[in-house]
Amino acid sequence: MTGAEALARAVAAEQQVIYGYGVAGAHLTGPQLGAALAALDVHRIRRDTLMQLLSAAGGRAPVEAPAYALPFAVTTPSTARALCALLEDGCAGAAWDLTAATAAHSPTRSLAVTWLGDSAVRAAQWRGRGAALPALPGRP
């Protein structure tokens, strides 16, 4: 996977995550809704940054779909939290690919490494204390 391909995949992942957080947020309240909204802001900024990096690399951003298929029905706070964790897992996967596809010491590598950590932490928080965590977040 080239750097531009990894960037395009990361943009696509962020587009899906932004949609997914919108769906999940409708079923969350209180601090969890606050956490979802904060995550939504983070992912919007990340998407925009990735699109700029992709454009600079000569790539074209994938077209954002009006809606995305969800892996399961989101109808309760519990399923909403599970979706949020899954969304962050997907981001960690895209960050793994981006980390692997970029050059040592490059700004994009640095961002990808940070994003991988952020997504893993957020996924763990959505899963809750005591839940089993992936041993190696993002690994294919």
Add this chain to the structure above:
Amino acid sequence: MGAGAGVFGSVGLVGCTSARSRTLPDPDEAVLTAARQRELALLSNYAITDPSYQVHLSHLHALGGRAPSPAPASGGTTSPREAAAALAASVPPLQVAAIAVVRGRNAALLASVAAAHAAAGRA
């Protein structure tokens, strides 16, 4: 990912080997060795029955290391607080290493181990 599977890599291996295969040295070996040592130090903080021990053992294996022998029977002498502090302290150097290594796969692996440590400490 893909860093070692390029056309030149394949041609080079064919051209350089006659009767036996030869492995090119990993340019990131020193960094990986340091990461393995860090993982071994973290392992010593947990009993073998602790789920965290198995997680760090999987990290060690992924980094190309071997389990310590003999394995600790009843766990380390560090307190949970000290173990948590050691875990948190391991994240920045792993991330720095992930940014610095040459091979993309090594970078992703180190970043993922750092992410796992960060997630375990913040969940």
